[in-house]
Amino acid sequence: DAKTTQPPSMDCAEGRAANLPCNHSTISGNEYVYWYRQIHSQGPQYIIHGLKNNETNEMASLIITEDRKSSTLILPHATLRDTAVYYCIVRVAGVDRGSTLGRLYFGRGTQLTVWP
Amino acid sequence: NAGVTQTPKFQVLKTGQSMTLQCAQDMNHNSMYWYRQDPGMGLRLIYYSASEGTTDKGEVPNGYNVSRLNKREFSLRLESAAPSQTSVYFCASGPTGSQEKLFFGSGTQLSVL
Numbered sequence: 200d201a202k203t204t205q206p207p208s209m210d211c212a213e214g215r216a217a218n219l220p221c222n223h224s225t226i227s228g229n230e231y232v233y234w235y236r237q238i239h240s241q242g243p244q245y246i247i248h249g250l251k252n253n254e255t256n257e258m259a260s261l262i263i264t265e266d267r268k269s270s271t272l273i274l275p276h277a278t279l280r281d282t283a284v285y286y287c288i289v290r291v292a293g294v295d296r297g298s299t300l301g302r303l304y305f306g307r308g309t310q311l312t313v314w315p
Numbered sequence: 316n317a318g319v320t321q322t323p324k325f326q327v328l329k330t331g332q333s334m335t336l337q338c339a340q341d342m343n344h345n346s347m348y349w350y351r352q353d354p355g356m357g358l359r360l361i362y363y364s365a366s367e368g369t370t371d372k373g374e375v376p377n378g379y380n381v382s383r384l385n386k387r388e389f390s391l392r393l394e395s396a397a398p399s400q401t402s403v404y405f406c407a408s409g410p411t412g413s414q415e416k417l418f419f420g421s422g423t424q425l426s427v428l
Contacts (some may be wrong), residue, residue, distance in 0.1 A: 206331065241419075241422070242319070242405050242419025242420050242421055243358065243405070243406070243407075243417075243419050244419070244421055245416045245417060245418070248353070248416070265383070286357065302419055303358070303417070304357065304359075305357030305358045306357045307357055308357065
C-alpha cells in the first residue's frame with residue numbers, strides 16, 4: 200500500500216473551513232484514499248473516501264488532485280467538536296483480499312485543533 | 316443503535332495474569348478486527364476475522380489469541396499478560412466489500428503492571 204504524509208498538527212478557527220492536506224505520491228491506480236478521525240479517547244470514525252473524483256458527504260468534502268498524488272479533506276465549517284486526529288489512508292479496496300483485509304495503516308495523522 | 320460494544324472499558328492486570336476482552340457488533344457485519352494503539356502511534360492490527368469461523372493474524376499477534384464465537388462476537392485473550400501489552404485496544408467491524416468503512420468500538424484501556 201502507498202504511504203501517506205500528513206502535517207503533524209494544524210489549527211483552525213471555529214466556523215472557518217479546515218483544509219487538511221495529505222500527500223500520497225506513490226499511490227497506485229486501484230488505491231482509494233480514505234479519511235478517518237479519532238477524537239480523544241474514542242475509536243476512529245470513518246469520514247469519507249474516494250478514488251479519483253471529488254466526494255462530498257454530510258461530514259466533509261474530499262478533493263483529489265488530477266494526478267492523484269495528493270488530496271485535501273475539507274471540513275467546511277469547523278466546530279470545537281471537530282478537534283481530533285485525522286488520518287489519511289491509502290488502500291486497495293475490494294472483496295476477499297485475504298490476509299490484507301482490514302489492514303488499515305493509520306500512521307500518526309494530523310492533530311487538528313479548532314479554537315473558539 | 317449500539318454499533319460496536321467493547322467490555323471492559325478499563326482493566327488493570329498484574330504480569331502473568333490472563334483476561335479476555337469482549338467485543339460485540341449488532342450491524343450484521345461479516346468482518347471483525349482487533350487493533351491496539353500505543354501513545355503517539357497509529358493503530359496496529361492484532362487479529363482479524365473475515366467471517367464467522369475464520370481468524371487470521373495481523374501485524375502484531377504475538378501474545379494474543381482470538382475467538383470468533385459467532386457472527387456478532389469476537390473476543391481477544393491475553394493468556395499471560397506482559398507490561399508490553401499495556402495499550403488501548405479497539406475492536407472494529409465492517410461488511411465484506413465495504414471499501415474499508417470500518418466501525419470502531421470505544422476502546423479498552425489496559426494496564427499491565
